[in-house]
Amino acid sequence: MAKNKNIIDESTSIGNKISRRDILKTAGVGGVGVILGASGLSGLLSISESKATTKDAHEIVPFYGKHQSGITTKTQNHVYFVSLDVTTSKKEDLVQLFKDWTKAADLLSEGKAVGDLSSNEFLPPKDTGEAAGLSASNLTITFGVGPSLFVKDNQDRFGLKAKQPKELVGLPKFPLDALEEEWTGGDLCIQACADDLQVSFHAVRNLIRIARGKAILRWAQTGFQRTKQADPKSETPRNLFGFKDGTANPDVNNESQMNKQVWVQPGDGPDWLVNGSYLVVRRIQMFIEVWDRTTLKDQENTFGRYRENGAPIGQKNEFEKLDLKQKNEKGEYSIPADSHTRLSHGDGSQQILRRAYSYSDGMDLKTGSFDAGLLFLCFQRAPSKQFIPIQNRLAKMDKLNEYISHRGSAIFACLPGTKSSGFIGETLFN
Numbered sequence: 001m002a003k004n005k006n007i008i009d010e011s012t013s014i015g016n017k018i019s020r021r022d023i024l025k026t027a028g029v030g031g032v033g034v035i036l037g038a039s040g041l042s043g044l045l046s047i048s049e050s051k052a053t054t055k056d057a058h059e060i061v062p063f064y065g066k067h068q069s070g071i072t073t074k075t076q077n078h079v080y081f082v083s084l085d086v087t088t089s090k091k092e093d094l095v096q097l098f099k100d101w102t103k104a105a106d107l108l109s110e111g112k113a114v115g116d117l118s119s120n121e122f123l124p125p126k127d128t129g130e131a132a133g134l135s136a137s138n139l140t141i142t143f144g145v146g147p148s149l150f151v152k153d154n155q156d157r158f159g160l161k162a163k164q165p166k167e168l169v170g171l172p173k174f175p176l177d178a179l180e181e182e183w184t185g186g187d188l189c190i191q192a193c194a195d196d197l198q199v200s201f202h203a204v205r206n207l208i209r210i211a212r213g214k215a216i217l218r219w220a221q222t223g224f225q226r227t228k229q230a231d232p233k234s235e236t237p238r239n240l241f242g243f244k245d246g247t248a249n250p251d252v253n254n255e256s257q258m259n260k261q262v263w264v265q266p267g268d269g270p271d272w273l274v275n276g277s278y279l280v281v282r283r284i285q286m287f288i289e290v291w292d293r294t295t296l297k298d299q300e301n302t303f304g305r306y307r308e309n310g311a312p313i314g315q316k317n318e319f320e321k322l323d324l325k326q327k328n329e330k331g332e333y334s335i336p337a338d339s340h341t342r343l344s345h346g347d348g349s350q351q352i353l354r355r356a357y358s359y360s361d362g363m364d365l366k367t368g369s370f371d372a373g374l375l376f377l378c379f380q381r382a383p384s385k386q387f388i389p390i391q392n393r394l395a396k397m398d399k400l401n402e403y404i405s406h407r408g409s410a411i412f413a414c415l416p417g418t419k420s421s422g423f424i425g426e427t428l429f430n
Helices: 020-027 091-109 197-210 255-261 296-303 340-345 387-397 399-403
Strands: 078-086 140-145 188-194 215-224 277-286 357-364 369-380 404-414
Touching: 078 197, 078 369, 091 140, 091 197, 188 197, 188 277, 188 404, 197 215, 296 340, 296 399, 340 387, 369 404, 387 399, 399 404
Parallel strands: none
Antiparallel strands: 078 188, 078 215, 140 188, 140 404, 215 357, 277 369, 277 404, 357 369
């Protein structure tokens, strides 16, 4: 996975050919982005429906709806997550970007290209083409806005300061955090999940291309789970430590639970976010070589669950209700006091919807070990009452902290869904 601050296409305008080398000279190799608004390429943003259709209609997740897809949607095999910085200073540009993104995301979710092939050979194709012939692969595209979109450097950037929810503020610094700027923050985010990584990358690539002149990449991370083909029983996925991850999630099919734990409700804050949700992202590096030298008993005590079947220690089944009062023959709690399961559970009143993916980015050049870990994504109705108190407990005494390090962090408000006659972000910008 490459971390890029800009994306540059080989582009040519009619009657005024611009070489890739000229573009590089104009932008500067180390620049923060390329703005081609005056290059005659505005046609790239003209999005029309392609004639291409997907053969696998059952692999299509509708883009339009009351809520954005990709939150309670059954977790796909892959994620491509990106954080972006807005470069335009005009609100109307931002509104147009979300309108363009909405049209493109709808087409992409159906396995279609973002535009027909141009008949002009001196212009790049509107769609980058690497997903041609592929199914929609259950692609979902979820958009969010960060605190810095509202206020940055004490500036009310787009006249939206009065609409910033109290919950949408930078996360506090937790004990043992080792955050790196290159994996932290962002004005906007795109979460593209699909059962095919090329499909999810294609979606992000084209959305960022559409954003040229308005927003640029800040950071990006791919992630994976076991594939549905490898696990036809659809059991709880395992993380890179070999333990099941996500057992305690609330039931996404229970509307009452979702309204209580995930979806923003009327009266929670500004009305524009009703039916949306708050997303917390944490890039967590795992020291898997150290873990691999740890005894099975210590590993299980660290998580508070058996590795083989995911059941809480002292119990038999993965989904049994936690018995935090149960003690072993030594009079100690069966589920250790500093175990991840006990601390994350607390008194049971705080729940979040976990949607985590593993990542592996080759080798950590500083240590010569794997650069691998967890892209932790979780959705909730109110971070101050859910993620933050949970993470405060974990950061202070979770035994798992011996084997992990939090390198990246961000918070976003994931916008409510929209109808085909509207656009994502309409409630915020209108």
